[in-house]
Amino acid sequence: MKIRIYNARILTMQEPLTVSEGELWVEGSRISYVGAENGEAAGKIAWDRQIDANKNLLMPGFKNAHTHSAMTFLRSFADDRPLLSWLNEQVFPMEAKLVPEHIYHLSKLAILEYLTSGITANFDMYFHADKIAQSSVDCGFRTVLVAPFNDFVSSLEEVEENYVKFNNFHPLIRYTLGFHAEYTTGRERLEGLARLAHQYKAPVFTHNSESESEVRQCIERNGMTPTAFLNSLGLFDYGGGGYHCIHLSEEDLDIFQKKGLVAVTCPGSNTKLASGIAPIQTLMERKIPIAIGTDGPASNNCLDMFREMFLVTGLAKLREKDASAVDGAEVLKMATTGGAKAMGLSDCDVLAQGKLADLILIDLHQPNMQPLNNIVKNLVYSGSKQNVKMTMIDGKILYEDGVFHIGTDPEEIYAKANEIIESMKA
Numbered sequence: 184m185k186i187r188i189y190n191a192r193i194l195t196m197q198e199p200l201t202v203s204e205g206e207l208w209v210e211g212s213r214i215s216y217v218g219a220e221n222g223e224a225a226g227k228i229a230w231d232r233q234i235d236a237n238k239n240l241l242m243p244g245f246k247n248a249h250t251h252s253a254m255t256f257l258r259s260f261a262d263d264r265p266l267l268s269w270l271n272e273q274v275f276p277m278e279a280k281l282v283p284e285h286i287y288h289l290s291k292l293a294i295l296e297y298l299t300s301g302i303t304a305n306f307d308m309y310f311h312a313d314k315i316a317q318s319s320v321d322c323g324f325r326t327v328l329v330a331p332f333n334d335f336v337s338s339l340e341e342v343e344e345n346y347v348k349f350n351n352f353h354p355l356i357r358y359t360l361g362f363h364a365e366y367t368t369g370r371e372r373l374e375g376l377a378r379l380a381h382q383y384k385a386p387v388f389t390h391n392s393e394s395e396s397e398v399r400q401c402i403e404r405n406g407m408t409p410t411a412f413l414n415s416l417g418l419f420d421y422g423g424g425g426y427h428c429i430h431l432s433e434e435d436l437d438i439f440q441k442k443g444l445v446a447v448t449c450p451g452s453n454t455k456l457a458s459g460i461a462p463i464q465t466l467m468e469r470k471i472p473i474a475i476g477t478d479g480p481a482s483n484n485c486l487d488m489f490r491e492m493f494l495v496t497g498l499a500k501l502r503e504k505d506a507s508a509v510d511g512a513e514v515l516k517m518a519t520t521g522g523a524k525a526m527g528l529s530d531c532d533v534l535a536q537g538k539l540a541d542l543i544l545i546d547l548h549q550p551n552m553q554p555l556n557n558i559v560k561n562l563v564y565s566g567s568k569q570n571v572k573m574t575m576i577d578g579k580i581l582y583e584d585g586v587f588h589i590g591t592d593p594e595e596i597y598a599k600a601n602e603i604i605e606s607m608k609a
Contacts, residue, residue, distance in 0.1 A: 184231045184578060185210050189220065191236035192547070194558070195534040196243050196519050200512055202558050207241055209540040212354075212578040217534050239572060240545040240558060243534055244303025245488040246522025248447045249426040249476025251309045252293035253286045256604045257481035266394050266456045274481060278310075280607045286314035288599040294324045295593055296486040298582035301571040303541040306388075306447075306476065306526050308361060310336060312345050316356045322589040323579050325541060327526040329361035329388050332376060333368045339375040346383065355577060357527060360423075364390040365401050365409045370416075377417040386527075387418045388447075391425025394458050398430045410435035419444055424525060426476060427452075428466075429459040436469055445472040445525040448517075450494035451485070452478030463499040464508045473517045474525040489570075492518050492563045511563035544573035 189206035195217065206225070208216040225233075254274075261273030286309065297305060304325040307315055312328050319326040328349055330342045342360065349358035360380055362368045368376075380387050391409050392398050398408055405412045411434055413419060419438070424445030431439070431446075439446060448461045466473055475495060477486045492514050499509035523532035531539035547555065551565045574582040581588050 185228060186578070186580075187225055187228070187230050187233045188236050188241060188544070189222075189225070189233065190238060191544075192238055192240045192558070193217065193534065194240060194242040196516070197533045197535065200515075200559055202240070204238075207534065207542070209575070209578045212539055214534060214536055214538050214540050214542075216536060236544060237548070239547050241534065241542055242545065243519050243523075243532065244541045244543045244574060244576070245301050245518045246474065246526055246528065247297060247302045247305040247477055247486065247488065248445075248474035248522040248525045249449055249478055250293070250305050250307055250486065251479030251481070252305060252307050252315065253281070253289040253309050254479035254481040255289045255292040255296075255600060256281075256285070256607070257479075258484045260604070261481060262455075262484070266458060267396065269456065269482070277607060281310070283311045283314050285603050286311045287318045288596065289603065290315050290318040291322060291589075291591065291596050292600045293480065293486060294318065294322045294589070295587060295596060296480075297324065298574045298587065298589075299571060300487050300489065300568050301543040301545070301574055302486070302488055303543065303574060303576045304522070304526060304528055304531070306359075306522075308363070308388075312349060312358070316349055316352060320353050320355055322591070323355070323576055323581050324589075325355045325528075325531070325576055327357045327359060327528070329359045331363050332361065332372070333363040334372065335367070336363070339372065339379065342376065343379055346379070346385070359388060359527070360385045361388040364393075364397070365413060366397055373413065373416050373418065377420075380418060380421055380423075384421050386421055386423035388423050388445075389413070389418075389425060391428055392430045392435065393427035393453070394456075395430055408432050408435055410438050414438045414442065424472075424474075426478075427458065427461065429453060429461045431462060436465065436471070439466075439471045440469050443472070445474055445521075447474045447476045447525060448495060449476045449478040449483075449491070450498050451487075451491055452482040454494065454498070455484075456482055460498045460502045462502070463495060464503050464505075467509065467513065472521060472524055474521040475514075475518045476522075487568055488518055489562075489566045489568060492566075496563060511560045514563050515559055540578040541576050543571055543575070546570045546572045 186209040428446040496509045531541040
């Protein structure tokens with residue numbers, strides 16, 4: 184497909200952040216031109232479609248750097264409970280009832296929501312990687328899988344098999360080494376995963392320092408915080424990062440800085456589960472890379488990057504007691520280029536010639552985006568999912584003006600999700 188989008192405002196997310204006017208061309212899966220209006224040259228090309236952007240905003244899609252997509256079946260099912268009670272008494276027992284085919288359908292439901300929020304890629308940690316990957320490929324969605332390895336799920340052999348398989352599976356799919364958390368994964372298994380990381384020179388990601396009790400219990404077991412303990416095993420020798428990263432010590436911050444680890448903040452989930460507020464300002468001051476995740480739809484409960492962006496900066500201002508803390512423009516970077524860095528998606532981080540065409544069109548002709556005093560700040564402080572007019576991944580339009588183009592009727596996906604959860608409650 185050859186698609187021309189013209190009469191657009193364009194935010195490439197390249198430094199410095201500026202909004203220009205012009206057009207963008209897509210040929211196949213990649214951007215072939217982005218810049219000033221070039222009608223004369225465009226007139227010589229046989230376009231499959233030309234889209235008048237009507238002065239709306241083109242920008243890279245958001246990257247959801249931590250989620251558990253298939254947990255859509257637990258949305259609003261196990262709310263208003265403390266983290267460990269929520270996990271052990273509600274989530275884990277229900278997850279035990281899942282079968283592989285459920286994962287396929289429940290992941291599709293999450294993909295629909297990602298598209299409405301302008302999310303063009305997710306960093307997905309869940310079981311049955313083959314079903315997650317297939318649902319993404321069938322919908323045309325980009326997914327980076329991360330192993331949910333722990334004492335109860337998977338084996339080192341399976342992790343390695345998946346690492347090799349899914350990094351050669353489909354252009355939309357990648358796979359990263361990881362494990363659920365220190366408190367669910369024994370030392371012997373962690374040491375084995377560290378050997379894999381060294382063998383493949385690969386980064387490792389995990390839930391890290393999400394709650395005070397998690398950190399305290401790790402210190403009681405190992406004499407060190409989760410970050411220090413995992414680092415002592417060599418798990419971070421080739422980079423990686425942590426999800427949540429709320430209760431970090433000075434030593435932890437030093438390790439993140441030295442190893443170039445990414446802190447993936449999930450403020451919606453952390454707020455709902457009363458886990459705490461991540462030290463975003465401190466992370467920024469130390470130049471530690473930051474990305475944003477929604478976490479899963481059982482703990483958030485929505486997969487909305489606009490809400491997450493506002494919470495990142497809003498909660499940081501409360502934590503620091505400083506309204507100038509964590510500038511909105513920096514948060515937009517976390518949601519786009521920061522997520523791309525965490526997920527290893529250097530080919531679709533910004534809008535530039537030769538990059539993959541993973542982009543969104545933001546409707547500026549709505550009251551919450553007017554006046555246009557500062558479009559970047561509007562996105563973070565007043566933007567919402569209602570402003571997403573179009574979501575394109577790999578050069579294909581998957582969502583436009585409220586209509587999905589993923590090869591499946593959304594109503595069928597909704598019906599299947601309800602059927603799955605009802606069968607579990609029976």
